[in-house]
Amino acid sequence: MSDLPRTQHIVASGLIAAVGIGVAYISYTSEPARAFLFPKIISTAFVVLALWTFGKAVLGKTKVGIGLSAEALRNILPGLVVALVYVFWAAQALGFYTASGIAFFLLLSLYDPAPHDAVRTWVKRIIVTAGFVAVMYGLFAVLLNVYTPREIFL
Amino acid sequence: MEFLAYMGDVFTPINFGLLLIGTIGGLILGATPGLSPTMAVALLIPFTFRLDATQGLVLLGAAYTSTVAGGAVSAILLKIPGAPANIATTLDGHTMAKKGEGARALQLSFVASAVGGVFGVLLLIFLTPLLAKWALAFGPSHLFWLAILGVTVIGSLDSSSVVKGLLAGCIGLWLSTIGFDDIMGAQRFIFHSSVSGGINVIPALIGLFAIPQVISMFLKGRREREAEVLTVRRHPITEAIREVFRRSRALTIGTLTGSFIGLIPGVGGQIAGLVAYDQSRRMSPESRKFGTGHSEGVIAAESANNAMVGPSLVPLLTLSIPGSPTAAVLLGGLLIHGIFPGSDLFENYPDVAWTFINSMLVGQILMCVFGLLVAGLAARVAQVPNAVMAAVVLGLAVFGSYSVQNSMGDVYVMMALGTGMFFLEPFGLSAAPLVLGLILGPIAEANFIQGKMIATATSSTGAYFFTGLLNLTLIGLVVASVAYSVWMEVRHRRYTTKEDAMVRGETPT
Numbered sequence: 001m002s003d004l005p006r007t008q009h010i011v012a013s014g015l016i017a018a019v020g021i022g023v024a025y026i027s028y029t030s031e032p033a034r035a036f037l038f039p040k041i042i043s044t045a046f047v048v049l050a051l052w053t054f055g056k057a058v059l060g061k062t063k064v065g066i067g068l069s070a071e072a073l074r075n076i077l078p079g080l081v082v083a084l085v086y087v088f089w090a091a092q093a094l095g096f097y098t099a100s101g102i103a104f105f106l107l108l109s110l111y112d113p114a115p116h117d118a119v120r121t122w123v124k125r126i127i128v129t130a131g132f133v134a135v136m137y138g139l140f141a142v143l144l145n146v147y148t149p150r151e152i153f154l
Numbered sequence: 155m156e157f158l159a160y161m162g163d164v165f166t167p168i169n170f171g172l173l174l175i176g177t178i179g180g181l182i183l184g185a186t187p188g189l190s191p192t193m194a195v196a197l198l199i200p201f202t203f204r205l206d207a208t209q210g211l212v213l214l215g216a217a218y219t220s221t222v223a224g225g226a227v228s229a230i231l232l233k234i235p236g237a238p239a240n241i242a243t244t245l246d247g248h249t250m251a252k253k254g255e256g257a258r259a260l261q262l263s264f265v266a267s268a269v270g271g272v273f274g275v276l277l278l279i280f281l282t283p284l285l286a287k288w289a290l291a292f293g294p295s296h297l298f299w300l301a302i303l304g305v306t307v308i309g310s311l312d313s314s315s316v317v318k319g320l321l322a323g324c325i326g327l328w329l330s331t332i333g334f335d336d337i338m339g340a341q342r343f344i345f346h347s348s349v350s351g352g353i354n355v356i357p358a359l360i361g362l363f364a365i366p367q368v369i370s371m372f373l374k375g376r377r378e379r380e381a382e383v384l385t386v387r388r389h390p391i392t393e394a395i396r397e398v399f400r401r402s403r404a405l406t407i408g409t410l411t412g413s414f415i416g417l418i419p420g421v422g423g424q425i426a427g428l429v430a431y432d433q434s435r436r437m438s439p440e441s442r443k444f445g446t447g448h449s450e451g452v453i454a455a456e457s458a459n460n461a462m463v464g465p466s467l468v469p470l471l472t473l474s475i476p477g478s479p480t481a482a483v484l485l486g487g488l489l490i491h492g493i494f495p496g497s498d499l500f501e502n503y504p505d506v507a508w509t510f511i512n513s514m515l516v517g518q519i520l521m522c523v524f525g526l527l528v529a530g531l532a533a534r535v536a537q538v539p540n541a542v543m544a545a546v547v548l549g550l551a552v553f554g555s556y557s558v559q560n561s562m563g564d565v566y567v568m569m570a571l572g573t574g575m576f577f578l579e580p581f582g583l584s585a586a587p588l589v590l591g592l593i594l595g596p597i598a599e600a601n602f603i604q605g606k607m608i609a610t611a612t613s614s615t616g617a618y619f620f621t622g623l624l625n626l627t628l629i630g631l632v633v634a635s636v637a638y639s640v641w642m643e644v645r646h647r648r649y650t651t652k653e654d655a656m657v658r659g660e661t662p663t
Contacts, residue, residue, distance in 0.1 A: 012581045016321070023328055026343060035340035037606075038599040039331045046324040052317055068580050072373050079372035080573070083365075083548055087569040091552060092562055100552070104545040111541035113376045128542065136549055144204055146557040 005067030009057035013050065020050035082106045095151030097133055105129040156500075157279050160508035164516050169212050172205070173513050176216025177520045181528055183217070184224020184236045186543065191221035191237055192480045193363040197547070199356050199487050200554035207491035207503070211510040214487050216517045218480055219271060222459055223521050226263040227529050230452075231256055239459040242427035246444065246451030253447050260529045261394030262449050263456040268522035269398065270409045270457030274464030275515045277413050281465070282511070285472040286500050292473070294605035295619045299628035301598035304475045306632050307418075309587035310639035318582040320636070325583075326591020327598070329353050329571075337603060348563030355486045357555035357568040358592055362585045363479070364551040365572020371544035391526065397449060404434045404450035405457050412461030417468060430458030464514065471495050471507065474597065479586045482593050490558075 024043035027036045056062050082103055090099035105125060114121040140146040163169060176198075183194040195218050202210030225236025230247035243263060250259040292300070305327065309319035332343045333352025344350050398405060411430040434454035435444040444451050467484070469475045474496040476482035488495055499507050555568040575585050609618035619625060 009581060012578070016325075016578075020324075023343070030340075030342075032338050032340055035335035035338040035342065038602055039328065039342060041602075042324055042327045042331065042595075046321070046328060049317055049321040049324060053321060056317075062582075066580060068577075075375040076369055076372040079544065080369060083368065084569070084573070086548070087552060087565055091556075091565065096553065096556070100549050104549060107545040107548070108541050111372060111376055111544065112539055113541075132546065132549065136553060139201075140553045140557060144201065144557060146553070147560060148553075148556065149562070 006057070006060050006062070008067040009062045010054070013054040013057040013062075017047070017050040017054040020046040023047075078110050079107055082110070092149050096148035097137055098151050100136060101129055101133040104132050156283070156504070157508045157512055160505060161512050163208070163505065163509040164212070164513045168209060169509065169513065172209055172213045173216045173517055173520065174524075176213045177220045177517055178524050178528060180217040180220030181224035181227070181521065181525055184221035185227040185529075186236060186538070189221070189236070189367070189543075189547070190363070191218055191225075191239070192478075192483055193367060193547075194221045195480055195483045195487075196356075196359045196363050197550050197554055199359075199483065199490070200557045202487060203490065203557065207488070207493050208506045208509045210487055210491060211484070211506065212513040214484055215510055215514045216520075218484070219460070219463055219514055219517045220521045220525070222463060223264060223267040223271070223456070223525055226267070226452075226456055227260065227525075230259045230263065231529075239427055240455075242431035242455035243452055243459075245431065245455075246446070246448050247455075249445070249447035250449070250452070255447065258394060258397075258449070259452055261391055261526060262398055262452045264522045264525035264529075265395055265398045266405060266408065266453040266457040267460040267525070268518045269405060270412055270459075270461035271463060271518035271521070272515060273409045274413050274416060274461040275511065275518060276464070278464035278467055278471075279511055279515070281468050282471050283500055285468060286496075286498075289472050289496065290498075291624070294601040294608065295622075296624050296628060297473075298598055298601040298605055298619070299625060299632065300473055300475050301594040301601065303628055303632050303635070304469075304594050305587060305591050305598075307635045308478075308590045310636050315582045316636060316639045316643055319584065319587050319639075322578075322583045322585075323587040323591040326588040326593075327595045328591075329358070329588075330592050330595025331599065336600070346566075348566045350563075353567055353571075353592065354558055354564055355593060356490065356558045357564040358571055359483050359486055359589060360551050360555050361568035361570070361572035362575050362589055363483075364547050365569060366576040366579055366585065368544045368548045368551070369573070369576040371540040371547075374540060398453055401450050401453050403437060404454040407434045407437065408454035408457030409461045411454075412458030413465050415458070416462030416465030426458040426462040427455040430454045460518070471499060471511075476590065476593060479589055482589050485593060 020043065023039070024047045027039040027043040030036050053062075086099055086103035090102065093099075094102070108125045108128065109116075112121070112125065114124070140148070164173065180191075180194065183189050184191065195214050198214060198217050202213055205213065222237060222239050225240035226243045226247065227236065229235040229240040229243040230251050233244055233248040235241045235244050247259045247263060250256065305323040306320065309321075309323035310316045328343075330353070332349050334340070334350075335342055341350075408430040411433060412426040415426040415429065431444075431451055431454050434450055435441050438444070438450055440448065440450070466478045467481055470481040470485055472495075474485070474494060476485045485495065493499070493503055493506060495507075551568060551572070552565055555564045556562065558564050575583075575588070579585075605618055606615055609615040612618070620629070
């Protein structure tokens with residue numbers, strides 16, 4: 001195993017173990033104790049398995065999981081940022097349909113292999129985005145009557 | 155033969171229309187690489203809110219059946235399995251397509267899928283009521299152990315590492331305890347207002363299955379799909395039907411293997427297809443032809459992966475224990491309509507249960523007919539660029555999660571769980587045991603608390619949970635499932651180590 005996945009395994013399993021210990025601490029110390037009976041059992045197993053995984057990662061004996069390469073992280077980063085901003089801020093602040101349209105267009109522009117310098121490409125992306133927003137509106141607003149947060153442009 | 159009394163309900167205009175939509179939509183979704191049957195069914199759940207329970211289940215059941223079969227289209231024409239269940243189909247199916255026999259391969263795959271699928275659903279029809287009656291004998295302690303068994307079986311069999319599979323199951327069980335405790339009303343692990351009402355299963359399922367796929371599509375960057383659609387020449391369907399039944403050995407092996415594997419919780423269509431393919435190759439006098447475009451390979455693999463669909467629902471409908479991630483999603487679909495499957499499902503809701511099962515039977519025939527008609531279109535859809543697919547799935551996931559309770563909190567939970575899952579997968583943790591833990595957690599806890607109350611009033615907790623034939627059998631199965639997986643893992647590691655040594659030119663000891 002190369003050093004990068006080993007470090008990644010240590011960090012990932014360490015975080016999981018930390019969550020497990022936190023869950024166990026809360027389960028064993030919170031009141032009323034009866035409400036935490038089941039979480040106590042679960043968290044005990046959680047901590048044992050997480051520490052086992054962490055120990056194996058520290059010793060470099062992890063057999064499963066290839067980690068994430070730097071190239072993979074570079075590729076997903078722009079898309080992930082768009083997706084996170086869309087979900088955790090834009091959907092509520094701008095409205096679902098406006099935010100979805102912008103996010104769709106950005107993702108298409110970031111990952112569509114068609115050349116960026118051709119006008120046709122951009123026209124196609126705009127049409128596909130408009131089509132997507134129209135379909136989503138038809139499905140959720142008209143067919144399912146889902147009331148989404150108010151749109152910023154309406 | 156009670157199911158025949160409800161057969162007419164499948165053919166009401168709305169139910170049959172939904173069956174058609176689910177079948178055709180499922181075939182197209184199934185052909186799309188990256189859209190697994192589980193994810194397709196999870197994304198469809200929000201569309202069932204406005205339908206009644208029967209209609210919703212008809213739609214979901216049709217989508218489940220046809221996405222598994224639809225995956226064969228891209229496996230054969232593009233050499234990209236639409237779902238893991240279609241991996242074995244690629245081996246001979248694509249070779250046939252390259253030889254100009256794409257239409258024949260598609261016809262064989264859909265006819266074999268239909269035969270296997272019908273057998274699997276018949277097994278579901280005849281086994282479910284029997285098991286449901288038997289399940290009446292189950293008390294709280296048995297249901298507790300059964301829920302734990304569901305998590306350990308999937309945790310150990312579905313993952314490449316037993317410890318990590320069980321760890322994922324524990325994380326799922328913990329997530330299920332977030333929110334207010336049912337008995338004392340105490341707040342548990344509420345660290346953000348989004349989870350004050352607990353984690354809703356539907357957004358969690360959508361996030362855990364859809365978001366890692368969306369992010370995976372970003373992984374390739376701005377690269378084109380390298381697949382090329384092979385042209386399909388006409389081939390008479392009657393010949394394909396005759397050939398499927400002439401290759402009865404491959405068909406029987408595939409159908410029986412798939413049905414048996416479907417009954418085992420946690421073992422999915424991928425295993426069914428590969429095992430059936432391998433067994434069929436071993437038992438065939440023409441074993442050398444496998445891998446060179448041999449029809450037996452396609453027939454065995456496709457009959458197996460559809461035969462497992464029906465039996466995989468037996469534990470869900472009888473014991474309320476989903477045997478697979480897709481069954482877990484279907485359980486979510488049932489719960490939102492206030493229906494809790496289990497031993498009394500066929501007494502309380504016979505119309506819902508039987509119409510759903512019957513629709514899957516009719517759906518197999520429709521899937522065969524429409525599969526052949528829409529294969530060309532499905533192959534084109536399968537070529538939609540990753541960027542478009544990722545953006546569409548992300549949009550559907552956001553709108554679908556929000557529509558469950560018109561709550562932004564659900565959307566945040568969906569995205570947080572999905573993103574977390576994407577980063578856990580490269581370290582060997584998989585979504586299936588986590589989902590099972592999340593779904594079975596409340597069942598396990600409710601029965602544990604109930605069992606503990608009974609034990610306090612009658613005997614000791616230890617005696618109540620650890621004695622009795624049924625308890626001991628279930629505990630034995632929990633231990634056996636973990637022990638078997640540990641043994642397989644050790645054996646595989648030893649085999650790999652020996653192989654490595656041979657490659658390096660050392661003598662293995």
